[in-house]
Amino acid sequence: MKSQNAAITLKAMKPTNWWRRWWKRQNPLRQDRFASLAPIASVLLFLSAIVFSFWYLRVEEIDREQEAVKRDVEYSQQRLRLRLLERQEQIMRLARDASNKDIDIKEFTRRAESLVMKNPELQTVAWVDDKRKILASQTAPSVLVSQKWRVGEVLKWGESENSYSLARDLMQPVYSQEDDGSLSIGSPGAGQENYARNVVLQLHTPLTNSQGRFNGVVMAEYAVESLLRYGVPTEILAKYAVSLLDSEGNLIAGQTIPKRTSIWNFVPGIVNQNNEFEVPVSPVGNGLILRAQTWKTSQDLVGSGLFWLVSSLSLLTAWMLIGNWRHTRKRQQTQKELMAETNFRRAMENSMLTGMRALDMEGRITYVNLAFCQMTGWQENELIGAVAPFPYWPDEDREQLMTRLEEEMSGKQIAGGFQVRVKRKNNTIFDARLYVSPLIDAMGQQTGWMTSMT
Template sequence: MPFKNLVSLPSPMELPPVERARRWWRRLTPHRQDRVAMLAPLAAVLLFFAAIVAALGYLRVEEIDREREAVQRDVEYTQQRLRLRLLERQEQLMRIAREISSRELDLDDFRTRSESMINQYPELQGIAWIDDRRRVRASFGTAVRTAHELQQTFDPAKRNDTDSGFSLARESNQPVYQQRVWSTEFAPLLQMHIPLNERGRFSGVLMAEYSVDGLYRYGVPSEVSARYAVSLLDVNGKLLAGTVIPNKKTVTGLLPWTNPTNEYAMPVSPVGSGLVIRAQAYRASLGVIGSGLFWLVATLSVMTAWMLIANWRHTRRRVQAQQALMSETNFRRAMESSMLTGMRAMDLQGRITYVNTAFCQMTGWTESDLVGRTAPFPYWPDADREHLASHLEKELAGKTVPGGVQVRVKRRDGSLFDARLYVSPLIDSQGTQTGWMTSMTDITEPNRVREQLSASHQRFTTVLEALDASISVAPLGSDELLFANKLYRQWFGTQSGGHLQLVAEAGMPPSPTNDESQDSVDSFAGLPTSSLPDTDSENAEIFIRPLGKWLEVRTRYLSWVDGRLAQMVIATDITSRRLAEEQAATQAERAQTSSRLITMGEMASSVAHELNQPLTAINNYCNGMVSRIKAQQISEQDLLGALEKTAHQAQRAGQIIQRIRSFVKRSEPNRTPSEVSVMVAEAVELAEIELRRFNVRLNHYVAARLPLLMVDPILIEQVLVNLLRNAAESIDIALRQTSERIVELRVVPRHIEGKPVIEFSVQDTGKGLAPEVMARLYEAFYSTKSDGMGIGLSLCRSIVESHLGRINAENLYNGTEVSGCRFSFWIPMTEAALPDASANSAKAIKPLDI
C-alpha cells in the first residue's frame, strides 16, 4: 500500500521528559521565558536552603523528644521518693494519733516523741495536739504558733488555712494535707491534719507542719537536681522551693527559631494538686539557629539569591524602560487623537507637516489632503483669502498675537464656523526652531452664548429701567456709583449722594470709609456677604423732604462682578399707602368715638335716671332749708349738716357727668402703664347703670398683684362696657328669672401661646350665639338687634388686636342645652410690667352685687 512507509508521530506523553521540557519552553513568550529563567535558579536555591533547615530541624526535634522523655522519667522517680517520705511520716504520726485516741500517750510522752521525730526528720517542723474545741493540749516546734492562731479563730469570715484543714479533717475523718498561704512572716509550710477518734467520737486533730524547703532538700535526689532545675509549686503555680529557668515562651513570645525549655510537672501524692513538682532541663545545645552549618548554608543561599535578584531587577528595569517608552508614545498619539483642539504644524516655509485628528474633523479634510500643502489652504473661505494670507505672512515673520486671532474656517462641505488660532514657535530637542505650531479652537458656540448673554443683559436692563422703584448699587468705602436705574436718576441724579442719603436717613449701617486713592486693590474684595451681620434697620420707611415723598428703603450686601463688596438700595414710593393708612387710622378713631357716643345714647335714659336721684335730693334739701329758715326753726349746726349733704349729692352728680364725658371724649390713643383694677372699676361704674336698668346682677373678680399693662385705658374700658351691655341685653332677651340674671366678670393672669397675658372674661346666662351669628360675629355693620349698628364687636376686636391681643366667644352648655355665652380677650404683659410694678395696685375686689 502507498501509506505503508508513513511513520506515525509519537504523542506528547510518549516523549522523554527532556524533550517535553524543550517543547514547553519553546511555546512560552519571550517575556515569560525571562521570568522563568530568573525564578528557576532562585527557587532551586530556596529549595536547597529549605531542605537543609528541615534536616537540622528534624534532628533537633528528635533530640528534644528524647530529652522530654528523660525529664518525665526523672520527675516521676522524684515524685515517688517524696511520696514514700511523706507516707512514712504519715504512718508514724497516725500511730501517735491512735495512741492519743486510746489514751495510751500522755502529754509528757507526746512532747518527748514529738521532739524525737522533729530532730530525726529535718523536713518536719512542728507537731501539735488539738482537742475538738480547738484548744492546744500540747505542741512542739513551729506548730505552737499555728495552734494558738487556730484557738483564737472564732469569726467565720476570718478563718485561716489551719482552721480550714481542721474542719476538713473533722468532716472527712481522714488525714488532710493543707497548703498554708505563703506570706513574708514565715516560710512555705505544708500542714497535715490527722483526726483523733475516741470511741467513735471526734476528739480533735494531730497537726504536723512540714517545711516545703526541707522536703525539697531531703526528698529530691541529688542526681536529679544536678541535671534539672527542680522546683515545688503550689496550686497557682507559685514557687515554694527550688530553682526555675525563665521560660523562653514568655521571654521571646514563642518565636519560631527559639529553643523551648523541656519541662514536666506532676502533683506530689498524697498531698494532691496542692503541691506540684516540676523539672526543667538545662539547655546546653544551641539548636538549629545556633548551628554553624546552618549559618554557612544560609549565608551562601542569601548571597546567591541576592545576585539572582539583582540581575533580575536590572533586566526588569530595562524592560520597564522599554514599556514606558512605548506607553508614552501610545499615550501621546492617543491624546493627540482624542483632544478637541485642532493642532497644525508648519515648517519655516509655511508648508503643513502635521495635523491631528481634531483638525481633520473640524475642517472635514483628511491628513493626506492637508500635509504638504502650502497657502492658499483648502479650508480658507474664498472671501477671506487675502486677509488670511496677510495674517499667515505675519505669522511666518514672527509677528504673532499672544491672545490669538479669530477667523472663519470653511469645512469640506462648504459650511463655515468661527475659530480662534494661537500660534507658537516649534522648538526641537536641540533648541532650534523648526517651524510653527498652531492650535485651533471652535468658538461658534461661545460666540452664540455671548450674543445671548448680551441680549439677556439688555432685556434685564430694560426691566430695571422700567421699574417703579429706585435701585442703586455702590461699593463699600467709596463714592463710586456702580449702577442706577432710571427712577433713581430722576430723583437723585447720576451721583452716589442719593444712595448715601437713603442709607443714612434709613438708620442702616453706614458704609465704612476707606481711602483707596493710593491702592488699586479693594480692601473689601473677597469678603463673604454671608458673614455680614443682619440688622433690624434693613427695611425702613423714611420721608425725603426735597422729593416730598415717603419711601420704603430696603438694602442688602452683594458681591459685585469684579469681586468688590457692594451695597444695593431699593427705594419704593409709598406716599399713597401712608396717606391711606393715616386716613384709615382717622376713620377708626372716629368709629371708636361714634361707638362710645352710640353707647351713651343707648344709656341716656339710664343716665338720666341715675342723675335724677342726686338732683332730687339737692332740691329737697334746698326746699327744706328755705322753709326752716323762713320759720326760723333751724340751728346753725343743722344748716351746716344739710349743706354738706347737698354738696355731697352735687359732687355725686358731677362725678357721673365727668365719667360720661371722659368716656365719650374724642382723644388720640395714649398707651400708658395702667392698673387693671382701676380700669375694671371705672368700666363697672359706667356699666352698672345699664345693668341696673335690666335688673342684672354683676359679680366681678380681679386677681391680686396684677402687673401694669401698657394700654390705652379708655379703649379697654370701652371694650368692657360693650361686652357687659351685650351680656345684660342677652339675659334680658332670654327672659331669665331674677335669680338667673347674673353677669360674671373675671380678670386673671394666664399663659397663652407660650407668653404671660392678662385675660378678661365676661360670662352671661343668656341663650348664647347661633352658628350663623358666630360665623359673622365680628363683621362690620352686622347686628342681631333691630336698632343695632353692628360696629360694637368689630371695634372691640380692632381695639384688642391693636394691643397685640385676641378676643374669643364661645357658648356654655348645660348638657345639650345652651346655658349662656362667654366673651374673653387677653392682653400680653410687657417686659416692663415686672411683678413688683403693681405693688401699689388694689387687691382683689370682692364680688359686688348690683
C-alpha cells in the same frame, strides 16, 4: 513493525522528550523568563529545605529534653509521694495509739521527738484536743522560737483552724499550707520574683474517743524546703531548677528560672522553649505542685553560625540572581528596541530607490541595499566580501574604474559625483552616477566609504 512502533511510542513517552517538546513550544521570551527564574526558585527551595531541617532538628531536640524533664519530674513526684505516705502512716499510727489511750502525753512526746529527729522534713508534731488546745508538742531544734507550738495554746483562726475543722468534719487526714510570714531566698542572684514565702505543710489526723466521735487531731508540720531537699533525688536537684508551688503557682520552695524569650518561641511547632514540667504532689493534691526547669545553657554557636551562614549565602545568591534577572530583562528590552530600530532602518533602506554600497578601508564590499542589488542584478551574498574588480564592472572599463577606486580610497572626492557604466548580471550595460563619501562610525572614526548610485 509492531515492535518498532512500540519502541517509537516508548521513546516519545520519555520525560526528557516531553520536556524538550514543551520547551520548544515556548516562545523565546518565555524561555528566557524560565531560564532566569529557575535558578532563583532552586535557591529558595534550598533555603526552605535548610530552614525546615534546622526547625525539625530543633523540635526533635526540644521534644527529647521535654520528655527527659517529664520522666525525671514524675520519678521525683513518686519519691515525694512515698515519703509523704510513710510520714502519714507514722502519724496515723501515733494518732491511733492516742485514740485508743495506748499512750499518754509523755509517751506521745517521746515518740514525737523520735519522729522529728529521724525525719528532717518534720519540724513539729503536736497533740491538739477537741477544744483546739495543744496538749503536747515536739519541735525540731532548728525551728524559730516564734514558730513553735507551745503546750496550752489554742489554735488561732486561720488556715490551721480551718484544716482542723475540715479534719473534724471529714474524719480523715487533711493537708494544708500555713504561711509563717517570712521570706526564704531563692536561687543565688535571682530577682524578687524568685523569693519564696516560708510555708509549712500541715497534716491534721483526727483522733476519736471510745464512742468513735471526734476527739482532736495529731498535727504534723513539714518544712517544705526540707521536704524538697530530702524528697527529690540529688541528681535531679543538680540537673534542674526544682521548685514547689502552691495552687496559685506561687513559689514556696526551691528555685525557679524566669521565662525565656527566644526566636524559637515564635516558630510554629515549638510550644515550650523553657523545657519545664510540673505535676501535683499526691496525697496533698493540687495544693502542692512539683516543677522542674532545665538550666539555661549557652547557645550552640557552631550550629547557629552554620544556620545563619547558609541562610545568608542563600539569600545573597537569590538576591544576585534576582538582580541578574532584572538586568537581563533590561537588556532584553533594550535588545528588543534595538531590533525594532534596526528593522525600521532596514525597511527604510530597502524602500530607497537609490543604490547604496559600503566599502571598508581595504576596498572590500561590506554592505549593499536592495536597490543596488536590483540595479545590478546581483544578489547580496554575491556582492558582500567582493574586492576589485567587482562583478558589475564592464570588462572594457575595469582599468579606468580601478584607477577611480584608488582615487576614492586615497581621499580624492568629486562633489558632484562621477558617471560610470555598470554591467548587470545579464551582461546588459547602463549608465549610473556614483557619489562617494567617508563612512564615519559612532566614535567619529572613519571605517570605510559609502557610495550611492543613481
